[in-house]
Amino acid sequence: MLQLELPLLSARRAACSRGAAVAALALLTLVPAAAASDVIVNTGGEKGAYHGTFCPVLTAKLTEAGYPARCKVSNGTPENMARVAAAPTEIAYGQLDVLALDARQHGGESAFRKLRTDDVRECLFAVTRNPKLTNFGEVAVGAGELRFILPPETSGSAATFRFLRKLDPYALGQARDILHAADVDEALAITLADTEAVAIFVQFPDPDNARFKLIAEKGGHIIPVLDRNILSQRHAGHVIYSAQETQVSNARWLNGGTKVVTACTPLVVFTGAAARITDAAQRKRQDAIAAIIAGLRSEDLLPATSFVSRMLKRTRELTAVSAERFVRFSEEARDRASPLIERAREAARRAVEPAKPAEGMVPPEAQK
Secondary structure, three states, X not given: OHHHHHHHHHHHHHHHHHHHHHHHHHHHHHHHHHHHOOXXXXXXXXXXXXXXXXXXXXXXXXXXXXXXXXXXXXXXXXXXXXXXXXXXXOEEEEEHHHHHHHHHHHOOHHHEEEEEEEEEEEEEEEEEOOOOOOOHHHXXXXXXXXXXXXXXXXXXXXXXXXXXXXXXXXXXXXXXXEEEOOOHHHHHHHHOOOOOEEEEEEEOOOOXXXXXXXXXXXXXXXXXXXXXXXXXXXXXXXXXXXXXXXXEEOOEOOEOOEEEEEXXXXXXXXXXXXXXXOOHHHHHHHHHHHHHHHHOOHHHHOOOOOHHHHHHHOOEEOOHHHHHHHHHHHHHHHHHOHHHHHHHHHHHHHXXXXXXXXXXXXXXXXXX
């Protein structure tokens, strides 16, 4: 009897093993589906503030509300816009100025839905060792002779520089020597070894950040990125740039710390437009997620001990009167260089107007 039961037992064990294998395989196939249902929040670099400071708090709030969410690294705002344009249920962080510049490439402003535009802003910094450059007007009118060092071409900083050039085609737009470094740290290292170079980048003004310490140690200085044209920009009712005074080095004994004034652009949380979500159930789900994000208080989206909390306490928006002094310095530099700017404007006009036949010559179409 025992001999008869052994084959049966072996067969049962084999069947159980096959069943367990099938069940395990089914479980494995379910894991990607479950992960795919998570709310994706696109951030920036793995070591950046979007990914390490802001996103964990937001995803925790969404998960608590019943919508499991996870952060996903990216190259910054331009890539986040491309991802949301392709998958409109995803969420993303970004700079308002880049959103204003690059929306057309991804279906226009109607392709995106801004969920929050908070008080938190990223600031524009121009850095150089050139002692002759003290304001942004001097940088702009001398752009054709300067070397600009930027973070990667796909970064938000590079997109901001493109935006500034577009606003100022006959001065900053004349920049021709532009190098993209691997990251902001490399851009600063190259710039601080060259007196004719200017680095331009965008980041949160954290006085504990090693980059600001490096600038001082290497004899560089920060140029206020301010002029009237920059401060006049608007996008969908929002001010794109505001003049802010912010601290970039901490106070020490007999030293009150260093403050700079520059243009800053709001941090935006956005998703795809509802009209781009074809599935009714997904659209309803996305509306619920959007309502949760829009309804959160600003302080609920910041870790209580984060550098951003400290930064907000050390940053103040300037009044128009206070900002005017910095704007005036920039305008004076442009006035001194007005003949150069006018020549650039005239050259651009001649380049686009149709060629006129020389006097006395008959146009080819008239010869027929």
